[in-house]
Each structure stands twice: as C-alpha cells, then as structure tokens.
Amino acid sequence: MSKNRNSTLRRTARLGFIFAPDRSLEIPLPAAAALLMATMCIGCSKSKPASGQHCAADEKAVCADSGNTLTCKAGVWATVPCRGPAGCAAGDDGTKCDDSVGKSGEACLPGRKGHAVCSETEELLTCNGDSWVASSCKGVGKCAVSEGDARCSGTVALGTACMDSLANSLCAIDRSAVLACKQGKYQIELSCGGNQCVMTELGAGCPQ
Numbered sequence: 001m002s003k004n005r006n007s008t009l010r011r012t013a014r015l016g017f018i019f020a021p022d023r024s025l026e027i028p029l030p031a032a033a034a035l036l037m038a039t040m041c042i043g044c045s046k047s048k049p050a051s052g053q054h055c056a057a058d059e060k061a062v063c064a065d066s067g068n069t070l071t072c073k074a075g076v077w078a079t080v081p082c083r084g085p086a087g088c089a090a091g092d093d094g095t096k097c098d099d100s101v102g103k104s105g106e107a108c109l110p111g112r113k114g115h116a117v118c119s120e121t122e123e124l125l126t127c128n129g130d131s132w133v134a135s136s137c138k139g140v141g142k143c144a145v146s147e148g149d150a151r152c153s154g155t156v157a158l159g160t161a162c163m164d165s166l167a168n169s170l171c172a173i174d175r176s177a178v179l180a181c182k183q184g185k186y187q188i189e190l191s192c193g194g195n196q197c198v199m200t201e202l203g204a205g206c207p208q
Contacts, residue, residue: 051079061095061109063088069097073110073130080107083120102127104134114163116150118143124152126163135160135186153199160186169204171197178204 048062048070049055055072061080064070069088070077082088084098099109102117102125113129122142125132135152144153156170162181169180169189175197180189192206 049077051077053077061097063090063095063097069095069109071109078107080109099127102132104132106132108132116163118145118150124150124162133161133163135162155197156186158186158188162186171199171204178206 048064049059051064051070054075055077057072057075059072061069061071064079066087066089067082069080069082071080072078080097080099081103082097082099083102084100086096086098088095088097090096097109099112099115100117102108102119104119104123104125108115108127108129108131110129112127114127116124116126117132119125119132119134124135124143126135127133135156142152142154143150145151151168152170154170155173155175156179157173158179161184163184169178170186171177172179172188176192177188178190178192178197179186181187182189190206195207197204197206
C-alpha cells in the first residue's frame, strides 16, 4: 500500500501538484515555492549602508553604531561622529545624532551649518556644513554654552577663525582691544587706549 501511495505522489508531483499529508489540500508547486520564500523572509530588512557607498539625496540618515551616524553627502554615505552623551539612536521619528560635543576637523551633519558647540578641550567649534572648524577661546571662561548656544566667553587671539553670524565680541588676549568677528576672522573693532578690555553680560568693552 505504501509503495502504491509513493508511486501516486511521484506521478502527481510531475503534474505540478503536491499533496498535504491528509490528502485534503492540494498546493500548486509555484505557490508552495512562493509561500516558502515569504516564510524565509519574515523579519528581513534592507541591509545597512556602508561608508563610501553611493546614496540618493533623499535617503535618510541611519546609525552606523551607537556613536556614529551615516548620512548622505554629495551622493556618498559618510560617517559623522555623534560625540554627545546620547550618541546615535533610531526612533519612531527617525535617526537622532547627538552632536552637542564636537572635535576639530571631524565631519559634522550637513544640515547643521552654522551650529556651534564646545569641544572636550574647550575650543569653540562651528559646523561649516562639512566639518567642525575650531576657534581657540583663551582666558577665563573659554568656550561656554548659554541658552543652547556655544560661544567664547573669555579672550581670543587676533585672526582666530569664527562665524560672523554667531560669534560675539571678545577681548584680545592682552586685553588692549575689543575684537569682533568680521569676514570669518576676529579683528580689532575698538582699541581700549591703554585701558583693559573687560567682559560683561553684553560682551566685550573698553572702560571709560
């Protein structure tokens, strides 16, 4: 009996059908193959991109790991460090990279141009849309964050790089003048004429 049943199954399979064990359900072979593939792919997801691979401008950033994000820059996936305490995290509203701490010369997020943070060495860092640019903050206070904005709060060297739209006026290192950010560099705005430049809540100034 078993021999006859096996022979029947082989003949039926050649016709394009297989039988369920209880013979009550016939499944066409193409459909069975599709069902098997669907079962195998449950939980499958799109593979994570790698730094240097090509990408489309509308592709959203993803976490490379807990401390770095991958973002599309000029058609290529690029790694951007997330040095803040929250690191890189994926949530329902997308990938979040904590860039509240930076490092001079490292990549910054393209959408954060003009954003300023303090480095671990108390430098003022400004994102130019590609990388962090450092401004050395000398003297008491150095780089400080106030109401979410990072700024130099002490003295600064003449010629130090800065962002015109963000930098506040500061005292020169020798306190002989007030320096203001002009055309991307700190330049003398006002000489104190023998007096010492001082820092106030409103910025740098020369005593009268």
